[in-house]
Amino acid sequence: MSMDDAGESAESARRPNWPMSPVNTVLVAVMTVGSLVCFVLGQSIAGTALLLGGIGGGLGAIFARRGSSGDLERVNALEYADERDRAAAVKGLAAVGAVAMVLGAGQLILHVIIRADPISRWSSIVLFLALTACWFVANWYYVRKG
């Protein structure tokens, strides 16, 4: 067995035959079912948007699984090939979380200043508290987990 054969064996063992990761499978399934529900309820615009999102996400995932795909393509498509892809994704999502908390706080302050309607104000409060709680729980979990 040549080195390349051994590598291909390791690669095929690492990546099952299903054309996309479990996360992408769930996302595509949720978008497809969601679009069907929207069409049944007569919400054709939302249904079309969800359907296009599902198709785009699925095609992106399949495209990113090619052997010649780049690391940025894989990370963007949630199709991580190795530990470096996962490390980059963790840092990227951490940045998204930090920005979400800042924007959530900004939205809450803005809604209080402009005396927005109660639904908007409460949704801002719930969003900000949920993000903060998620942050503290995640910190607790990962510090304990080591």
Place this chain on the structure above:
Amino acid sequence: MTSMLYISVSCQASFTSRVRGPTVEDVRSRVKELRTEQGISQQALATAVGVSRQTINAIETGRYDPSLTLAVHLARHFGSTVEEVFDVDG
């Protein structure tokens, strides 16, 4: 709540800067040298240790520190020890 968040982030940043360990710049890799000696491509080495070609390139150019597991796999591939493949200043 916002001030609490700010204080928490500031404290974490301060703590992180005090206890920071070796950085990417501190780790020197001999992966490129050993790979060239064996006469194999980045892609061949990548498939042999189960990572992408870009990851091997990032390790060789000092842009990425491999995990302990990957470092051990690389060392085993070259028939040497982790310390012979990766050198940390100090």
